[in-house]
Amino acid sequence: MCLAIPARVVELPGADRAIIELSGVRKEVSVALVDDVVVGDYVIVHVGYAIGKLDQDEAATTLSLFAEMAATHDGDLPLTPPLA
């Protein structure tokens, strides 16, 4: 697999470079693999490279789908058995 994290672009300091921010952590990465990155975009960061953009509308759709899939059965399943 491939450990990659969505993070927000907060600055574009130079050719193919971006500063990304994730909950107060900022790091410079390469955006050489992605076209037309602008400040405010969310990019997927892997080994110091943005490998794609995150589609914020699609993320919202997926989240609303979770709620829908879960809605009809809310509370039907017992919680994990207690630990002790």
Next chain:
Amino acid sequence: MSRYARPVDFKHGKVDLTHGSGGRAMAQLIDELFVRHFDNPILDSMNDGACFALPAGAGRMVMATDGHVVSPLFFPGGDIGCLSVHGTVNDVAMAGGRPLYLSAGFILEEGFPLADLKRIVVSMADAAREAGVPIVTGDTKVVEQGKVDGVFITTTGVGVVPDGIELGPDRIRPGDCILLSGCIGDHGVAILSKRENLSFETEIQSDTAALHTLTAAMLDAVPSIRALRDPTRGGLSAVLNEFAGQSGCGIAIREKDIPIRGEVAAACELLGLDPLHVANEGKLVAVCPPEDAERLLAVMRAHPLAAGAAIIGTAIVDPQHFVQMETVFGGRRMVDWLTGEQLPRIC
């Protein structure tokens, strides 16, 4: 005034082999740096060993030693100097001891800037003064370039454990509560943020601190505490696994109750690290009987170094001595020791 023709050049000078050779240069460095800043009557007497009386009715003695090889030497929230004081003070404190005195052994690399050495020594002196634990004896060696990484510091601490205090993981019983004094991972993330190749920016500072006033307050209020330990290298998971292994119990914790800063969680996500494995230098884990847990929590929260304390789990019956965690997601998983070295993962 000075016994030496010229003062040590703490602005531009470098450590050289003469500073550890036993000659005049070494004596001058000791005088103008260590004795001057550590500044206490026992050290001033300039004997090879420190001689001191024990407090009346002192109970048992405790002694602890710790080598410090941190890289980088200076990091957000501290440096190797204050770290070397806090680390050993905490080792004495975790045994239930009141720390009395410290010793310090320096191994210096030829060519190390004297300005940096002075900065480290001043930081140590400040930390020792603030903790009320003087550095009463020491040693300096200089080795050729490349044999150490700038400076290594070993400190040893002695203290006294009051009668009636018996701490040890073997005293942990099923049902006991596990308490944590605050946010995890701050020190490790502060260090990683300054490592070459990884560098990222955060506001996170090392949590390095001397915890003996906290442990004293805790033990005063709740003498029934079973065990104390500070989760340094290997993080919280190492301490919990030590406790489980040494007590013969299992341990069950709840992820949602473990305090962690957003930035620390984010840095761990970026680097593929488990925050339970990340080092701390100013936190402790305490175990106490369940009936005393709320009272102990209140005492901890009243202390500035444990304002964020939380009860994070309990000791359980488990012949496997595993540490397990209820995840924020609602599932369960093991919490294992760190494997190998803590390094960023790509996958």
Next chain:
Amino acid sequence: MKYIDEFRDGELARGIAATIAAEVQPARRYRLMEFCGGHTHAISRYGLLDLLPPAVRMIHGPGCPVCVLPIGRIDSAIELAREHGVILCTYADTLRVPASGGLSLTRAKAQGADIRMVYSCDDALRIAQENPAREVVFFAIGFETTTPPTAAIIRQAAALDVPNFSVFCNHVLTPAAMVHIMESEGDPDAVALDGFVGPAHVSTVIGSQPYEAFAAHYHRPVVISGFEPLDVMQSILMLVRQINAGRAEVENQFTRAVSREGNRKAQALVAEIFELREAFDWRGLGEVPRSALQIRPAFARFDAERRYGIGYRQVADPKACECAAILRGHKHPADCKVFGTVCTPDHPIGACMVSSEGACAAYYTYGRFNVVVKEAGVA
């Protein structure tokens, strides 16, 4: 963390789990392979198995580039550092992978080889520029996710004309390995699979399209899934629904980061720098045709294999290991005699124990509790 924390909501997960439980049909089996180590990791780390009904069985696939790297390739990397005296730069994941003769990159480093951990391949090129008198080799591993950065750095090295930099390429391809798993179905060691949880970030780069022929040809549903635990739960539900309906399509759960086409820019760069290898040896799977990449002749001067005349020597996996059966889903990690005894994450013997993403390592680190509980018959 935006776009991370929302996808770890346990309440929602329990709701989806209830839906899955309600929709599984008693007469059917749902043996689902999550190809990627990322999914294996999420399943173990968040305890997802606790939420799934018994009818759904998750089988861990070979999708961890560290686990599948064969011994012979690690041997070559060590040879580069020791015999050729290069500075070998590598991602930290590869450092503990066992090589021949009880070695690993970590042990070779302890014996004096100049092996340096990098976070990004950019750091390897920088090290080459800072050490003009030394040869620097980047030990490149990874699936389609990690390949484009390597391509970018080779192109940059060419543009900057850095003479002392080269890449030891070990990039492997996901669809080829999935095909290989299905092709081995007749094998007694293979388990019948009913569907695939498809790669997340690999698909960000290659898109969902490359799996379409696979799904149609083998008549198995594939759901491209994000690596967060809710993503995995939703994907499992989508697979259950396809299986119930007798469908075998490629569906995309990870729409926020995967399109049908993928990242064209990254694909073009990869195609410019790399070409298909005839065959590549995978630890645990053996030789898999057209399953890896090599550097094109036009960039031969940056190809460490040509530069140092590295030949591949196949080294057999340790006999005691059940890796091949585990990677194909036929056996559970706990079925392996050496699991947790001789073979642990601190002293890995087999492929599946090497990286934290491997099936055995994930079980050992996060799920051993469940294994033991199952064995002991404790509730």
